Amino acid sequence: MNAATAQDKELKQVDWRVKRKHRRLLILFLSIFLLLLASVYGIVSGSVSVSLQDFTQLLSGNADPLTENIVWNLRLPRVILGALVGACLAVSGGILQGVTRNPLADPGIIGISAGGGLAAVITMLVFPAYSYLLPVAAFIGALSAAFLIYVMAWKEGVSVFRMILAGVAVNALLGAITSGIMLLYSDSVQSVLPWLSGGLNGKGWYEVRFFFPYAVIGLTAAMLLIRSANISLLGEDRGKLLGFHVERQRFYLILVAALLAGAAVSVGGLIGFVGLVVPHIIRLLIGGDYRFLHPLSAISGAALVVFADTGARSWFGAVELPVGILMACIGAPFFLMLLRKGGLR
């Protein structure tokens, strides 16, 4: 090979490395921009609309007290909650899809959320006096369901295939029990319906304070486990051949996914779809490498939930729809469109 073609080749290699980096950076900035946009939208819009002028006054600290009160005590915590719930659900779904190597995996489908749901329904209907403990109960419920699934799938090691099946069965069982309890307590069932369809109605700083540490711990742990998440895509044997402790890492991954989903369920109820769809959309755009998938899913999931939650509370006049309903209505057609356009395996 002569010098000219060797140099050419080098240039070409540098070229694709740069191009890929640019594409990923572009999508990163775009999703951060969307999150900012959604957050501003979430702060200014609602039954009392805050004009952009009010907004700038707010930033400089001389807005009228009513606006200030609405923004600080109602809208801001809601935006923060939406962002954290979205990020947690998206990352949790991303992890589960990788660990199980199943594109359908998501905390809502393999029964983790259902555990939270059952615990919440029991708290609200059977022990209504303790309903202030709802987030704690839902969180414990979700983690217990994850633990149950893991134990059920264990037979000289956990097989991902068994895990999915065990998850679906546990999901069905917990769902049935939840419905049963709701029928037994049908006179007060109104109070749980919004929660079950997933919503952030009436949530504020109390929930932020409860949720924040778990979200931060969970998201950080997920980022620390990026390499393990990538290796789980190669399968168990390949992981071992590369000198990796596959079972141990898988346990950590499932634990973190359960923690994230449990925390999200505890404040947001059964918000479906984010965990399933967001990672898939990001995969379509930048590929499945978790080094990029996780951060981007987190940011886009946050943007999506903030946006949908704002829409759910401000688009339908006096009625506040649970965000879960709106999200499924936006998300499902969008996802189907992507699926039809191809590229999604």
Place this chain on the structure above:
Amino acid sequence: MAIASLQDITIQRGDRVTLQASLEIPEGKITGIIGPNGSGKSTLLHSISNLLKLSSGKVEIKGHDVQTLKRKELAKQVTLLKQSELMPMDFLVQDIVQFGRLPYQNNWQKESSEGNQLIDWAMEECRISHLADRQVDTLSGGERQRVLIAMALVQQTDILLLDEPTTYLDVAHQLDLLHLLQRLHKNHGISIVLVLHDLNQAMQYCDHLVVMRKGAIYQTGEPEHIVTSELLKDVFQIQATISNESDKLWINPIGVYL
């Protein structure tokens, strides 16, 4: 010199013994494993690379017991390309090859320039440099196989095990792959062990053969010394003539005894 030795190993699945063997794998050679379906060839490779639990006996690689060696250390000694490999389809070729560096990395360490050079070298050797930015799902079967081999090369093991690497390839790509392995063996002295179904390929490309039958080793040795019509009848239940052309034996199957 043996680079790997299997000492009285048995592998059981339930009550059934699927493999019972003692074997030495010569260093710096291409060793072919042949035998009919279900004769334990894959099981043998899996046990060398410690993917299967031994019921008894032990496997040593360069004198180290594979079951007690740390996983990362073992991953620097031996690797296996299975018959069908899981590859994340939306990863780039470069990222797949880079996985081979895992045994040499700590969690947050950035890839060293040596590591990057090694990746570039492996891709060059396997002639996939031009595919570096392609997604795996856009590659042909032959290209995917070469990506996996590049990953294994980056792992810098002393032994490379391949389970039927040519099975899903057309004839030209089969030969291409065998030439690649031959070149790697010749230029870098890697000991290669591979399962082959094509007997003539085994005769042409292997320095050493391990013939298996019914979960046991039937015969080992240089192809020219051990392969006879008698052996082919016993092991494969075929009737074949053997001819000698330019110092290599050619097998011509003409009938079966099934």
